[in-house]
Amino acid sequence: MQLLEQRILKDGQVRPGNVLKVDCFLNHQLDITLLDEIGKAFYETYKNDGINKILTIEASGIAIACMTARHFGVPVVFAKKAKSKNIDGDVYTSTVHSFTYGKDYDITLSKKFLGPEDKVLIVDDFLAVGKAMHGLLDVCKQAGATVGGIGIAIEKGFQPGGETLRGQGYKLTSLAIVDYMDDEGNLRFRPQE
Known part of the structure; x- marks a missing residue:
């Protein structure tokens, strides 16, 4: 998605350790117009796939999921990362490792919101190694839900998450794939297909 790539080049910041900071438009301060275009792009890709739920993980994926x-x-x-007294009844649980925070945490999702009748589109802001995505896929498996596709705003193509998911047969759409980043702030995108 050229619009997203242009915005990353204009306002994104590459930080040491393969960190791409896009908090001024994607995951802290939100550019609603851009998010709506992201949502529209996912819709155009998956509109004929029988999707009846959008699934994500808190917190950065929620805005993309809503649009x-x-x-x-x-x-x-959305799967919650923190234990909450607001979740009543039975839950699906999976353990996820966060690259950003450098720790493991359990995600939970109430069983009343996801089941075998659901065909989901999983969306998130970033895909790198794929730990969060595997946690969401595990929750879908526990629920007996069908994964109709995975929509990612920004994929770090130099890390194995996308390749692994594609190799497992998932229909994965990444709107911007960063193939190269360095500590001097340089980055390069994979050419659009």
């Missing part, structure tokens, strides 16, 4: 769901006209469900 995507707006185009599909379906609900958003």
Whole structure:
């Protein structure tokens, strides 16, 4: 998605350790117009796939999920990272390792919001190694839900997450794939197909 790539080049910051900071438009301060275009792009890709739920993980994926769901006209469900007294009843649980925070945590999702009748589009802001995505896929497996596709705003193509998921047969759409980053702030995108 050329619009997203241009915005990353204009306002993104490459930090040491393969960190791409896009907090001024994607995951702290939100550019709603850009997010709506991201949601529309996911809709155009998956509109004929019978999606009836959008699934993500808190917190950065929620805005993308909401804008995507707006185009599909379906609900958003998100896995929580923190234990909450607000979740009642049975839950699906999976352990995820966070690259950003350098720790493991359990994600939970109430069983009443995801089941075998659901065909989900999983969306998130970033895909690198794929630990969060594997946690969400595990939750879908526990629920008996079908994964209709995976939509990622920014994939770090030099890390194994995308290749692994594609190799497992998932329909994965990444709107911007960064193939190279260095500590001097340089980055290069994979050419659009």
